Structure formats: structure tokens, C-alpha cells
Amino acid sequence: MHGSLVELEIDSQALAGNPLGDPARRPLLCWVPPGGAAGLPAVYFLHGFAGSARGWLNVSAFQPTVPERLDALVAAGEVPPFVAVFPDGFTALGGTQWFNAPAVGRYQDYVADDVVRMVDARLGTVPRREARAVVGKSSGGYGALRMGRDRPDVFAHLGCHAGDAYFEYCYLHDLPQAAAALLGAPDAAAWLADAKRRARETRLGGGDHPVLNVLAMAAHYAADPGAPLGLALPFELPSGRIREDVWARWLEADPVRFVPRALDAYRRLASVFLDCGTRDEFHLRWGARMVAEALRAGGVPVVHEEFEGGHMGTSWRYDASIKHLVPRLARR
Numbered sequence: 389m390h391g392s393l394v395e396l397e398i399d400s401q402a403l404a405g406n407p408l409g410d411p412a413r414r415p416l417l418c419w420v421p422p423g424g425a426a427g428l429p430a431v432y433f434l435h436g437f438a439g440s441a442r443g444w445l446n447v448s449a450f451q452p453t454v455p456e457r458l459d460a461l462v463a464a465g466e467v468p469p470f471v472a473v474f475p476d477g478f479t480a481l482g483g484t485q486w487f488n489a490p491a492v493g494r495y496q497d498y499v500a501d502d503v504v505r506m507v508d509a510r511l512g513t514v515p516r517r518e519a520r521a522v523v524g525k526s527s528g529g530y531g532a533l534r535m536g537r538d539r540p541d542v543f544a545h546l547g548c549h550a551g552d553a554y555f556e557y558c559y560l561h562d563l564p565q566a567a568a569a570l571l572g573a574p575d576a577a578a579w580l581a582d583a584k585r586r587a588r589e590t591r592l593g594g595g596d597h598p599v600l601n602v603l604a605m606a607a608h609y610a611a612d613p614g615a616p617l618g619l620a621l622p623f624e625l626p627s628g629r630i631r632e633d634v635w636a637r638w639l640e641a642d643p644v645r646f647v648p649r650a651l652d653a654y655r656r657l658a659s660v661f662l663d664c665g666t667r668d669e670f671h672l673r674w675g676a677r678m679v680a681e682a683l684r685a686g687g688v689p690v691v692h693e694e695f696e697g698g699h700m701g702t703s704w705r706y707d708a709s710i711k712h713l714v715p716r717l718a719r720r
Contacts, residue, residue, distance in 0.1 A: 389456060390463045391421040393445075396510065398475075400502040406493030407618055408480040416503060417441045418511065419455040419472040421462050426512035429717035430471040431710065432499060432543070434524030434531045437483035437604065441476035454703050461707060467714040471513050475503045477531075481580075481604040481617075485552070486524070486531020487538070491611035491618035495531070500539040518658060518718035521545035523709055526672075526699065527552060533643045533679070540656040545716060547661040547709035550668055550699055553643040553675025559605060565595060566602035567628040570621070576603055577616040609638040644678045651686035659716045660690040661709045665697035672699070 396416040403412040421428070433454070435443055444454050452460065455474075461467045477484040477495055488494040499522075508515045522543045524532040529551025536546040552558055573579035580603060583596055592600075603617065612620035620634045639645055647654065654660070660683060664676040673694060680692035691712055695705065 389459045391419055391459050393455060394418045394420055394511075396506070398502060398506050400498045402494040402497035402502050407491055408493065410479050410493065414476040415441045416476065416506070417444060417455075417474040418507070419458055419474075420511070421459070421469040421471070423469065424512075425471045427720070428469055428471050428513055429519035429521075429714070429719060430473055430507060430511075430513040431521045431523055431714065431717075432473045432475065432503070434475070434486050434499070434522065434528030434535075435477060435483075436524070436526035436528050437601065438478075439483065439528070440478045441474045444474045448701070451703070454706055457703065457706060458710065461710060467710055468719075470714050470717060471507070471511060473503065473507050475499050477528075479604075481607055482600050483527055483604055484531070485527050485534070485605070485608045487534040487608070489608040489611065491607040491613075496535060496538060499531075500535065500542045504542055514718060514720065516718055517542055517544045519544075521547060521659075521713045521717060523547035523549070523661075523706070523713070524551070525549035525702070525705075526670075530643065533647065536657055536660070537646065537650045537653050540653050544656070544658045544718075545713045546657055546659070547713055548663075548676070548679075549702065549705055549709065550664045550670075550672045550676070551643065551662075551679075552670075553672060553679055555638055555642045555644075557671040557674055559602070559638070562598035562602050563623055563630065564628065565598040567623050567625065569595065569599045571626055571628075575616040576619070576621065579603075580617065605638070606634075609641045610634045642675075644675055644682075647679050648682040648686070651682075651688065654683055654686065654688045657688065659713055660688060661693075661712045662690060663693040663695065663705055663708060665699065665702060666694050667696070667698045669699045 529548035606619040610620040664673040
């Protein structure tokens with residue numbers, strides 16, 4: 389590697405006292421190119437569900453990590469130097485959607501305020517919105533879309549890889565599996581406690597992911613302070629019937645719905661990159677298409693690409709978003 393990895397720790401004011409009791413002190417991983425970070429723009433990377441800051445360093449056979457990919461792009465002169473920032477968003481529910489959710493915590497403020505402030509102060513990155521991009525995949529891609537809507541005062545560039553969108557396709561198929569699993573538990577909190585026990589003692593099974601995903605998404609999209617885990621389930625038990633009032637709250641948080649209503653915010657962005665695989669297992673290509681259509685119709689500069697592939701093992705696609713976004717970042 390030509391550049392270097394710097395691991396900082398951040399004490400987040402936004403995460404202090406969060407409802408899940410998750411730590412406010414978090415690792416903050418940064419990749420810095422040769423010559424240092426001072427005076428450079430920055431790209432903030434939001435990991436997906438069940439990810440973490442250090443997860444960006446996980447090694448797959450014969451494949452570079454994402455920091456190694458960025459290092460290679462800069463070393464080859466394919467993009468100008470920049471700083472990459474990898475905040476940590478793991479939670480007691482397995483992850484975050486990177487926005488301020490009453491049942492989870494203020495993860496948008498954590499990134500847009502606490503992390504950005506620390507990076508600018510400690511590393512000397514350019515303290516301007518035009519010099520910052522936010523990029524993510526899956527839940528991280530969803531978070532990037534929310535960040536573009538809510539915090540264009542901080543980020544002027546956005547990259548979304550297979551972000552959660554068009555909830556009818558990407559979430560509904562998990563609901564019957566989650567209902568079946570929860571049917572045998574006293575409540576959602578008891579099921580989660582047992583899942584964590586099984587993870588410690590052996591491992592989670594393939595049927596556990598849909599349940600974890602539904603619980604985490606319910607906490608983000610439909611908080612209910614009086615219910616176990618502080619969330620409203622999107623279905624009734626024991627019947628499994630969808631609770632239309634709760635499901636409507638989920639749909640309000642769907643980018644396919646909120647992007648067309650927030651075009652004034654997205655028009656403040658200087659560049660937007662969207663992509664998704666044609667064989668994405670969560671059917672996210674359709675939501676990406678709909679979001680791209682809405683942005684184009686609203687006059688937002690957007691590049692939308694599809695590629696042959698699924699949801700997993702697509703880290704190589706960061707090359708595409710970085711090549712599009714980084715040359716457009718301000719440098720002073």
C-alpha cells in the first residue's frame with residue numbers, strides 16, 4: 389500500500405445516551421494517501437447492515453480490500469488524491485440505516501456533524517461541502533440517499549451502490565419468514581436475545597438474517613416506545629397479516645417515495661452516482677432505476693449504471709463511483 393491507514397477514536401455527542409445503549413465511543417478508520425491529508429477532499433463510506441468500521445479491512449481470497457482499491461486508484465493516477473473515511477455504525481440490532489431514528493440513535497448527526505468535524509480538525513481536510521462525498525452500499529447506500537436529502541449542507545456529492553429502495557420488492561419477502569420465527573418466541577426482544585446467544589455459542593443460521601433485518605428496519609421506520617425493542621412489527625401475530633398502518637410508515641421512508649418530494653435538496657448536489665447488479669438478490673435494481681428516474685426528471689445530475697452481478701462480492705464497483713465522484717470534489 390502506498391498510502392496509510394489511520395485509526396482514530398471518536399466520542400460522539402450525537403450517539404451519547406442512544407436508546408439501544410450502544411457505545412458513543414467508536415473507532416474511526418481513515419485511509420490517507422502519500423503526502424498526508426491536509427488540504428485534500430474527503431469521501432465518507434457508510435458500510436452495510438452487519439458491517440463495521442474495521443470490516444472494511446476484511447480480506448477475501450485474491451481480492452484487495454476497499455482501502456487497497458482506493459490506494460491503487462490514486463497510485464495509478466486514475467483519480468487525484470483524497471482521504472477516505474470509514475465510520476462505525478454497528479448497533480445492538482446489527483446495524484444502522486444511517487439516519488436519526490428515535491428507536492436506534494442519531495446516526496446521521498453522528499456522521500454529518502461529529503465525524504466530519506473531527507476529520508476536518510484532526511486531518512486538515514478541506515472544510516467545505518463541495519469537497520465532501522458520501523458513499524455507501526446497501527444500508528449504507530440508503531444512508532447516503534438520506535444524507536443527500538437531509539444534509540446537502542455537509543455533502544455535495546453522493547454515491548449509492550444497491551441502496552435499499554422500493555420496499556415492496558426489497559423487504560416484503562422477509563416478512564413471512566420473520567413472522568414464522570417470532571411466532572415461537574415470547575416477543576421480539578426474547579427472540580433477539582436467543583439469536584445472540586446462538587451466535588456466541590455456535591453461529592446464526594441462514595433463516596436468522598430475515599428476522600434480524602425486519603427487526604432492525606422496523607426500529608428505523610416504525611418506532612413504538614411501548615413495544616419490545618421499541619419497535620412496531622409490520623405484521624400481526626399469530627395471523628401474520630400485514631399491519632397496513634405500520635407498513636405505511638415504512639413506505640414513507642422509501643427513497644422511491646421521498647426522493648421525488650425532496651428534489652430541491654438533491655438539486656443542491658454537484659454529482660450523484662447510482663448503481664446495482666442485474667441479479668441483486670434483494671431486487672434493488674428496480675428501486676435504483678426508480679430513484680434515478682426521479683432525479684433525472686427533477687434536473688439532478690445523476691449517473692446510473694447496472695452491471696452483471698448480485699448483491700454480494702461487489703466491492704470492485706467502488707472503483708466506478710470513486711472515478712466519477714473524486715475528480716469532481718473541490719480542492720480548496
